[in-house]
Amino acid sequence: MSPDFTKQNGLVPAVIQDYETQKVLMLGYMNQEAFEKTKSEKKVTFYSRSKNRLWTKGEESGNFLEVKEIMLDCDADTFLIKAKPHGPVCHTGSDSCWKENNHSHFGFFSTLESIIEDRKNHFSDTSYVSQLFSKGLNKIAQKVGEEAVELVIEAKDDNEILFLNEAADLLFHYLILLKAKGYNLEKIEHILKERNR
Numbered sequence: 001m002s003p004d005f006t007k008q009n010g011l012v013p014a015v016i017q018d019y020e021t022q023k024v025l026m027l028g029y030m031n032q033e034a035f036e037k038t039k040s041e042k043k044v045t046f047y048s049r050s051k052n053r054l055w056t057k058g059e060e061s062g063n064f065l066e067v068k069e070i071m072l073d074c075d076a077d078t079f080l081i082k083a084k085p086h087g088p089v090c091h092t093g094s095d096s097c098w099k100e101n102n103h104s105h106f107g108f109f110s111t112l113e114s115i116i117e118d119r120k121n122h123f124s125d126t127s128y129v130s131q132l133f134s135k136g137l138n139k140i141a142q143k144v145g146e147e148a149v150e151l152v153i154e155a156k157d158d159n160e161i162l163f164l165n166e167a168a169d170l171l172f173h174y175l176i177l178l179k180a181k182g183y184n185l186e187k188i189e190h191i192l193k194e195r196n197r
Contacts, residue, residue, distance in 0.1 A: 004076040005032050011047060012077055016089070019068040019082035020193075021104050025089040026097040028057070030079065042067045044083055063087030104186050109175070116179050129176060140180050144173045 003012050011029040018025055028046035030038065034054050037045040041056075044065035048055040058064035065083040072079060085102065088095055095102035106113075119129035132140055147170040154163040178184055 001070070001072050002076060003032075003035060003072055003079065007077050011049075012079055014044070014046065014079040014081055016044060016065060016081050016083055018102055019084055021102055023096060023100060023102045023105075024098070025065075025083075025085060025095070025102065026057075035079075038067060038081070039070065044081060057089075058086065061087065063089065065089070104189055106185050109185060112172070113175060113179065113184055116176055120179055132176060133180065137180050140173070140177050144170070144177050147173050 005012055010031050012031075012035070014028050014030050016025045016028065017023065028044070029049060030045070031047040034045045034047045037054060037056070043056055043058070044067060045054055045056040047053075056064070064086045065081075066086060067081060067083050069082040070079060071082070085095075089102075090097045090099070092099075094100075116129055119127045120133045123130045123134065125131075132143065147166065151163070151166040151170050154166045157163070175185070178188070
């Protein structure tokens with residue numbers, strides 16, 4: 001890795017990203033010395049333009065950024081640093097400098113979780129999900145069981161469309177069951193990460 005420190009008065013921007021959630025947490029600048037210290041100590045260190053000195057993130061608060069991976073862009077003039085944050089990243093106390101919560105996001109599945117929660121909290125006669133919630137936990141659990149059996153049956157055949165549709169049905173009803181129990185995919189992700197250690 002050969003970063004080019006000559007382009008911007010000896011400084012290279014460093015984008016900090018949570019290595020698990022993929023959220024962008026902050027942006028700072030590194031000179032050669034900050035880069036070397038970051039690599040050797042495995043804690044993100046910047047060059048502070050306001051203090052005119054090296055500054056290790058968390059040196060006062062204890063909210064360090066533990067380095068997991070350092071990447072250099074195609075022009076060799078911007079770092080992407082994947083790190084594990086130890087506490088809030090922003091000096092305001094926010095998870096990120098853009099005031100975003102640093103939680104996992106599962107693309108459309110997270111959107112679907114939000115829709116399911118809305119249907120749970122705001123009953124609608126025209127909503128299948130609302131009606132299922134109104135029938136109670138036992139009915140929701142029964143639907144998950146039915147969908148699981150239907151998926152197993154389709155797995156034994158060679159109809160890709162039917163199999164994938166049953167897989168989608170099972171996943172959809174599983175998300176409803178999780179919400180009925182007060183949980184979400186992030187809780188399941190946490191358990192699987194713990195098992196992977």
